[in-house]
Amino acid sequence: MLVGKMNPGKDGDEVRGGETADDAPPPWEAPVAPARLDARVALPGSKSLTGRELVLSALADGVGRLRAPLHSRDTALMIDALRNLGTDITEIAGDQPFGADLSIRPADELTGSTSIACGLAGTVMRFVPAVAALALGPTAFDGDPYARKRPMRTILEALRELGADISDEGRGALPFTVHGAGRLRGGRVEIDASLSSQFVSGLLLSAPRFDEGVHIVHTGERVPSLPHIEMTLEALRERGVDADSPAPNEWRVAPGPIGARDLGIEPDLSNAAPFLAAALAVGGRVSVPHWPSSTTQVGDQLRTLLPEFGAEASLDGDVLTVTGTGTVRGVRLHVPEAGELAPTLVGLAALADGPSEITGIGHIRHHETDRIAALVAEINRLGGRARELDDGIAIEPAELHGDLWRSYADHRMATTGALIGLRVANVTVEDIESTSKTLPQFSELWHRMLGVDDPGRSEEESSTADPFGSPFSSLGL
Structure with a gap:
């Protein structure tokens, strides 16, 4: 390979x-x-849905189960990342042809003092930093050689504006370290997500756990792959989260619990x-x-x-x-x-x-x-x-x-x-x-x-x- x-x-x-x-x-x-x-x-199951539901399950208020998830390199990297932050994820026998179901038990308290390998998975490098900001202790992120070329500055700067402590020596890319404080203020933030809709989804997924939730305003000309943002909002709403798009190129998530779910992956x-x-x-x-x-x-x-x-x-x-x-x-x-x-x-x-x-x-x-x-x-x-x-x-x-x-x-x-x-x-x-x-x-x-x-x-x-x-x-x- x-x-x-x-x-x-x-x-x-x-x-x-x-x-x-x-x-x-x-x-x-x-x-x-x-x-x-x-x-x-x-x-087998959707990569995009599997990644989102793993993050939401790790932040939920109870034990959840994902039926027929995708089992692939990206999934394995996401599972390892969430486990390193304290989430208990176990495989359980299911009746699906492509692998086991997953049981996810959220951590009582997310813990850092760990490292996370992103591989080439955009979902890991862009979804998990916000989770790491909610953990206690530093979490170091790195990935495959080309992953260091993938843009990250937008989400790193957004997390800083929302109260996170992140050190990247000015690279705006991997490798970087998130110094988690166990909580994140959240609030309103302006970003240019022209390069990736994952910058928006990466903030929305963890936002119910922010003190003030989040209100994202996109300042660029357009956002690519808008259906992926709607996918994120729908996944949040299905778990009882108040999440919407109050205006074009704006997205809002209110603080509150994330419901645990037993769900099948398309x-x-x-x-x-x-x-x-x-x-x-x-x-x-x-x-x-x-x-x-x-x-x-x-x-x-x-x-x-x-x-x-x-x-x-x-x-x-x-x-x-x-x-x-x-x-x-x-x-x-x-x-x-x-x-x-x-x-x-x-x-x-x-x-x-x-x-x-x-x-x-x-x-x-x-x-x-x-x-x-x-x-x-x-x-x-x-x-x-x-x-x-x-x-x-x-x-x-x-x-x-x-x-x-x-x-x-x-x-x-x-x-x-x-x-x-x-x-x-x-x-x-x-x-x-x-x-x-x-x-x-x-x-x-x-x-x-x-x-x-x-x-x-x-x-x-x-x-x-x-x-x-x-x-x-x-x-x-």
């Missing part, structure tokens, strides 16, 4: 964010689809993106069960976005089915609220028979890697014609060829390489293990969707019962 990553610069230049481990596995051979698809793929709809897009790229249909009829997840926008490329999308009960012909048409999309879907959408555009522009996604330069530069570099590496825009990517039709697709240790870059590999022979994806950030089962589910063997599984594993309780079934490939 990569210790660091290669980060793309302008015109495909490379800037190292760390060194590659000598024992890194060979690139993953992306399978070409052998036929039209007819498949059904079940997916499947991760953004993780469904490459699987549903596969039906469009190859032709045929792919269905995802347990799709909620109403949700705050950004991934629900796939129902309207994929038809722009020529797909048909239908929700029958709780099963979403996307059907495609194998022909992808060019698009002009402005998707500021759907940045996490952008890599999949750009991957489809690279396979389209007409030109595309996907804009409103400038903020994804600050995700796990500079995704705009990375996508342009890798599409062009395969013979494509992509170029950076100030706020997005333009792609012209081109005949793609096989080559190495670098992932930059970014899970959504890796899955985009797999999507393109369905149509383009001899694509190999660097560091497919990066998908463990949000979907550790990606490689196996991908091969099963295609009805081909996963070379990563031994014959013994393949001949035994499905370890995920049959989350996938073929419908006649």
Whole structure:
């Protein structure tokens, strides 16, 4: 696995964010689809919901349970972080196919004097500092090499204005230390959250425990991924918290208790993106069960976005089915609220028979890697014609060829390489293990969707019962 990553610069230049481990596995051979698809793929819980509900459960007024949460690297980092602050989190047997339920017992008193590893998880580095400010003692935060490049200044300065003591030697980034005093004043704060909606959510989640709650006023032009903020507000309200948006670009949470809950986590709809897009790229249909009829997840926008490329999308009960012909048409999309879907959408555009522009996604330069530069570099590496825009990517039709697709240790870059590999022979994806950030089962589910063997599984594993309780079934490939 990569210790660091290669980060793309302008015109495909490379800037190292760390060194590659000598024992890194060979690139993953992306399978070409052998036929039209007819498949059904079940997916584990939402990363965004799992992270939020873990924080709220740790700050609640009683023991809670999360059913069918996501088990991934990001989840493990969040659990470790909250445990280090005194929260008791245990796995309990459940009836879900992707892992155990979680029981969360809040600490009587949060305690610091610890350290927290953030990995590349934006939710950990941006949600947990406010929790650490409520603990007694210092809490040191650090992460993977590229995590030190991710913007943090906005939330660190906001926490200082709300009464927190934070030392970062002026970096405005990892590493930093939160010197918790057991409480936080809170109150009104102005921030520019143009780079990430997580700056807002990171304050809102812990705000009921602040003495004065919080009133956030965004001072920038726009906030990306607004549905994620609504997700946070809805999660708070479901626990009895007084939380609302009194005006555009303002959010308020009143001080008060956070109710304990026993709740189920929706499947991760953004993780469904490459699987549903596969039906469009190859032709045929792919269905995802347990799709909620109403949700705050950004991934629900796939129902309207994929038809722009020529797909048909239908929700029958709780099963979403996307059907495609194998022909992808060019698009002009402005998707500021759907940045996490952008890599999949750009991957489809690279396979389209007409030109595309996907804009409103400038903020994804600050995700796990500079995704705009990375996508342009890798599409062009395969013979494509992509170029950076100030706020997005333009792609012209081109005949793609096989080559190495670098992932930059970014899970959504890796899955985009797999999507393109369905149509383009001899694509190999660097560091497919990066998908463990949000979907550790990606490689196996991908091969099963295609009805081909996963070379990563031994014959013994393949001949035994499905370890995920049959989350996938073929419908006649």
